[in-house]
Amino acid sequence: MDKLLVRGGEPLKGETKASGSKNSSLPILAATLLASKPVRLSNLPHLRDVTTMLELLAVLGARVSLDESLAVTIDTNSVSNLKAPYDLVRKMRASFLVLGPLLARHGRVEVSLPGGCAIGTRPVDQHLKALELMGATISIVNGYVTATCERGLEGAHVAMDVVTVGGTQNVLMAATLARGTTVIENAAQEPEVVELASCLREMGASITGDGSSTITVDGCNQLQGCSYRVKSDRIEVGTYLIAAAATRGHICIHDACPETLDAVLDTLRDFGPDVQVSGSTIELDARTNSSRATDIFTAVYPGIPTDLQAQFMALNCVSEGVSQITETIFENRFMHVQELVRLGADVRLMDARTATVKGVSQLRGAPVMATDLRASSSLLIGALVATGETAINRIYHIDRGYERIEEKLGWLGADIRRVSV
Ligand code: UD1
Secondary structure (H helix, E strand, O other): OEEEEEEOOOOOEEEEEOOEOHHHHHHHHHHHHHEOOOEEEEOOOOOHHHHHHHHHHHHHOOEEEEOOOOOEEEEOOOOOOOEEOHHHHOOOHHHHHHHHHHHHHHOEEEEEOOOOOOOOOOOOHHHHHHHHHOOOEEEEEOOEEEEEOOOOOEOOEEEOOOOOHHHHHHHHHHHHOOEOEEEEEOOOOOHHHHHHHHHHHHOOOEEEOEOEOEEEEEOOOOEOOEEEEOOEOHHHHHHHHHHHHHOOOEEEEEOOOHHHOHHHHHHHHHHOOEEEEEOOEEEEEOOOOOOEOOOEEEOOOOOEOHHHHHHHHHHHHOOEOEEEEEOOOOOOOOOHHHHHHHOOOEEEEEEOOEEEEEOOOOOEOOEEEOOOHHHHHHHHHHHHHOEOEEEEEOOHHHHHHOOOHHHHHHHOOOEEEEEEO
16 A cells, blocks of 8 residues: 655745546546447546546446547447446445436436445435436335436426535436426536536537526437546645645646636635736745634535635644634544644544634644545645655545646655555
8 A cells, every 4th residue: 555755844836737627527427428429538637536437437338448648538339237336336436426327328227325435424315316306216225226217317396405516417417318307406506517517518418507506407319429628626726725825835836727716715815825816827925924824614616615624724734823614515524633633733623513723833744644535635735844754644545536646746846755565
């Protein structure tokens, strides 16, 4: 198992380029199951989760090929296996996104329940309720969700009880091949929903309202192939900006989708750094200012993403003053707290959704354990700031979501090494 060895204390400086978005790539890969012609996708990030989704598509029978420019072409006409097995779904919850497309196109599907997760119970009730409203018959047997709709899906009026990104995406995909019109109310407004809708439109789907809380889909008989370039990863960009702020560095990130990061950039400015946007480049300069503790309250888009909560906590750990971190999206998303404390941070959990952070002047290197994807990146930020060496164990979590992280941080001046143990 690999681990990262980080010798902290150096400010991040230099230029880098954002990678393609993981959370956009995964639903778009699932959406290829709807297309009756091959779909070519470029700018997919080279990540473990993307490989898992490609593996799942191949298990279902899709033909996946890679061209010389590293774009992936997926032909799902050969799909004959309609069962998404436990071994792949347990590795990555987003595998559940094949449910809607397979059901809509083939009238039948079996997908393993995603099961437990390090950041809360994460049910899928909203996905299932919506598909039932669209005419699916659903049962759960032996840990698998079986859904059938012999006469195809019917458009329906679906009001989500909670705002769910994956639920909205599953229903959106299913609705493109349903008979009639589907209206999704209380839909997620995240950029990754908008991107999925854009890609589906390229395939010929009729979708309006994405990016608002009501999405309308007019179903059709079949979708075509398309060529689509995945946009940049706003969480990766946010993570590197926070890391630069924590190390009092100065970095530029190109191809950085600033239009999706308003709340994050405003919050970073509250900490003290100078943040400038020019076209698709974001420049953060934290060399002259001290960092001010800033309260963090996660929320659905356009609020501060829960996927940056742990990283902002790491920044607060080395900022002046006391801050409160409130996690509103997931319960039990504070697994990083105990590990940050091992680095010398002063963090107290008030309850399952609130933590208080008292900034300290210095963190000190220590062995720590990554527990989930974003928690790992907060430990990395702590390690970049800390004096001495930090060993981050179980970094396969980081590899799920950050492309070539040690290489990219290395270019920005970090002393970071991957070792196999
Ligand atoms: C996606 C992102 C993840 C991000 C999360 C919230 C991907 C691959 N993952 O996850 O990185 O942290 O959005 O922005 O894009 N819920 C229910 N019932 C359901 C579905 C969800 O109660 O049927 C609840 C969840 O428990 C959670 C909240 O809704 O409390 C939001 O979850 P959701 O938006 O569905 O997250 P994911 O799509 O799994």
